[in-house]
Amino acid sequence: MHKVIAKIFWIAAALFLLSGTGLCTPYKIYIFMGETCPVSRHYTLTLKKLHTEYASEKLEFIGIFPNRLSTPATIAAFKEKYALPFTCIGDSTHTWVNRLGATITPEVVVADTSNTAIYRGRIDNTFADLGKRRRVITERDLANVLNSLKDEKTPAFRQTQAIGCIITSWQNAKQE
Amino acid sequence: MRPLSLSILAILLAFASPRAETPTFGKDVSSIIYNNCTSCHRDGEIGPMPLTNYSEIAAYADMIKYVTETQYMPPWKPDYNYSQHIGARTLTKTEINTISNWVNAGFPQGDIALEAPMPEFPTGSVLGTPDLVLTMAEPFTIRGDNVDQYQVFVIPTHLTEDREIEAVEFRPGNRRIVHHALIGADITGTARQRDLETPEEYGYESFGAFGAPTTVVLPGYTPGAKPSIYPKGVGHILPKNSDLLIQVHYAPWPLAESDQSSINIFFKKEPIEREVGFISFAPLTTDGETLSRIFRVLLGEERHGGTPVEKIRIDKLFVIPKDQITTFRTTLFIDRDISLLSIYPHMHLLGKYWEVYATDPQGNRTNLLRIEDWDFNWQGNYTFTQYQKIAAGSQIHAITTYDNTTNNPVNPNYPPRNLTWGDKTTDEMLLVVMEYIPYRQGDENIALTVGRGGEISIDFNGNGQRDFADFLLFIQNFGLNRGDTSYQRHFDLNGDGHINFTDFIIFANQYAE
Numbered sequence: 001m002h003k004v005i006a007k008i009f010w011i012a013a014a015l016f017l018l019s020g021t022g023l024c025t026p027y028k029i030y031i032f033m034g035e036t037c038p039v040s041r042h043y044t045l046t047l048k049k050l051h052t053e054y055a056s057e058k059l060e061f062i063g064i065f066p067n068r069l070s071t072p073a074t075i076a077a078f079k080e081k082y083a084l085p086f087t088c089i090g091d092s093t094h095t096w097v098n099r100l101g102a103t104i105t106p107e108v109v110v111a112d113t114s115n116t117a118i119y120r121g122r123i124d125n126t127f128a129d130l131g132k133r134r135r136v137i138t139e140r141d142l143a144n145v146l147n148s149l150k151d152e153k154t155p156a157f158r159q160t161q162a163i164g165c166i167i168t169s170w171q172n173a174k175q176e
Numbered sequence: 177m178r179p180l181s182l183s184i185l186a187i188l189l190a191f192a193s194p195r196a197e198t199p200t201f202g203k204d205v206s207s208i209i210y211n212n213c214t215s216c217h218r219d220g221e222i223g224p225m226p227l228t229n230y231s232e233i234a235a236y237a238d239m240i241k242y243v244t245e246t247q248y249m250p251p252w253k254p255d256y257n258y259s260q261h262i263g264a265r266t267l268t269k270t271e272i273n274t275i276s277n278w279v280n281a282g283f284p285q286g287d288i289a290l291e292a293p294m295p296e297f298p299t300g301s302v303l304g305t306p307d308l309v310l311t312m313a314e315p316f317t318i319r320g321d322n323v324d325q326y327q328v329f330v331i332p333t334h335l336t337e338d339r340e341i342e343a344v345e346f347r348p349g350n351r352r353i354v355h356h357a358l359i360g361a362d363i364t365g366t367a368r369q370r371d372l373e374t375p376e377e378y379g380y381e382s383f384g385a386f387g388a389p390t391t392v393v394l395p396g397y398t399p400g401a402k403p404s405i406y407p408k409g410v411g412h413i414l415p416k417n418s419d420l421l422i423q424v425h426y427a428p429w430p431l432a433e434s435d436q437s438s439i440n441i442f443f444k445k446e447p448i449e450r451e452v453g454f455i456s457f458a459p460l461t462t463d464g465e466t467l468s469r470i471f472r473v474l475l476g477e478e479r480h481g482g483t484p485v486e487k488i489r490i491d492k493l494f495v496i497p498k499d500q501i502t503t504f505r506t507t508l509f510i511d512r513d514i515s516l517l518s519i520y521p522h523m524h525l526l527g528k529y530w531e532v533y534a535t536d537p538q539g540n541r542t543n544l545l546r547i548e549d550w551d552f553n554w555q556g557n558y559t560f561t562q563y564q565k566i567a568a569g570s571q572i573h574a575i576t577t578y579d580n581t582t583n584n585p586v587n588p589n590y591p592p593r594n595l596t597w598g599d600k601t602t603d604e605m606l607l608v609v610m611e612y613i614p615y616r617q618g619d620e621n622i623a624l625t626v627g628r629g630g631e632i633s634i635d636f637n638g639n640g641q642r643d644f645a646d647f648l649l650f651i652q653n654f655g656l657n658r659g660d661t662s663y664q665r666h667f668d669l670n671g672d673g674h675i676n677f678t679d680f681i682i683f684a685n686q687y688a689e
Contacts, residue, residue: 034225038224041224042428045321045322045430067235068231068235069232069235128585130243131248131551132551132586133585134585135588135590135601136587136588136590165225165239166238166239166242168234168238168239173282174281174282174283174284
């Protein structure tokens, strides 16, 4: 009898875990940002709006701060100052940068439930180049991806060029 | 102008070193960054990322390489090889290559003992103690919605008599959000009236310009720029009972911050012999007169017995059709000898290209300004390094190009619309205001300078005296250009990157005083 209960327990636990990883793990919207990068600062308003509109149990926003000088304190200060409503983590060792292939701040990587990127690039086309800010935004790339996900469609992988501050690569740095 | 011996030395050195050495931060890069970037890139200034030590600079190494190679930074729009203006914020090719090679080599710190000293950045006025300080009556709070704001503030001068002006220094209250400022004076009370019409906010919004007539347009402010001082015997007159107008451009910002800026005014110590006048053109119709005349009247065309502009011509009506790139050619005919001090070009968001030059009756050409990639957000008043003589019978030509297609990312209209002259963001302008004085023999040899006090000092050895030792030091450094290893900025008196004859003139004038 005990064995039967134990069996049922383990089967239930396994089902729970499976459903957890297979069905309920949210899509992740990773946003690479720099505390002192003006383009990152500019996009805080847009990101807050997108978060309000799309964030759910299935769509999780995570801010990643890859600057070499980022500390928990600088990240917390940025999060508080611009009232960012999502988790922010540091990545000064570039674990996330390398895993997700980010090169710019701000740059977003949207990953599906198996952590495969389905979108990488700009939030929208506000910036045509550094300092060249459109008066009329015509492409809302991240919002489009999030709309598809909200409708439970997984779009094919797409990449755009983010405009902002280049993430300094430390792989070749010579520390003397 | 570089002495022969120095050139030979440089060639010998080039052959002596077996291969190009890897630049290091200490030896090579620190002086470039500290002397060209850090005045804005430090805490509380408009430059967003601080660049005040090795780790801050290394953390942005790839970005610094990119923005210097593309010449996005330092921000300086006029083509430096076309004509020279004081306070040019440019790097030499050598400096750009040094940064690039340093980043490619993994941005080594090198010998920190060789690190350049940090320049002293003044905390107060760079010119000394002002004679009059005019401050915004109250702080102005921006909306903080990531949209540019252009607000005009009206500050009464309370002057009971006309005063002669040597220098005007704009002091941003909040340097993070103040992007640039234009300054003018109004004696008609129009601006004061406009301010009253919007009682809910301090000042009034005006994109195109002041939105009110101005009798004097004074040198404005751009980040990193230093106030210019009018030479001996030359200056503006600030009329009694006038209101000072400042149009402040607040950069797009995601938070509602506030600013309370002020203006330092320095009166002339000796009387003005030649009051600065204005030449302006704002051609709308092909005779060029309709708007130009309004501007000339506003800017006091009666100075010096009437405007030196005989007539203005533009090759077509100032209408910019949609989905097209349009170029206008404007010509001013000058009827007497004058000396130009500065040029302020103005257009809005469709603007792409500026070229202004003069031709004298013999066909000799004087380049005044070229901007290959006009950016409304980096407009400024450009003072020539020397007076530019424009002889009687000369023509001043302006070539301006506007991109009213969807390829222009800052086109305010999507889809594009036909545009013409107007004050709003969605209108366009073609306006030039130049400061001039009647020509006097020898003007072309007079250098125009930036700063005063700490900014320009010929006491190079710091012994408190301008003496022969300083002269020797100056001669030793004569002929060096920015980018040369031994170039030191304080010998470059007009800050144009070259220690040459122009600096010698400034040196001689200071030495004689």
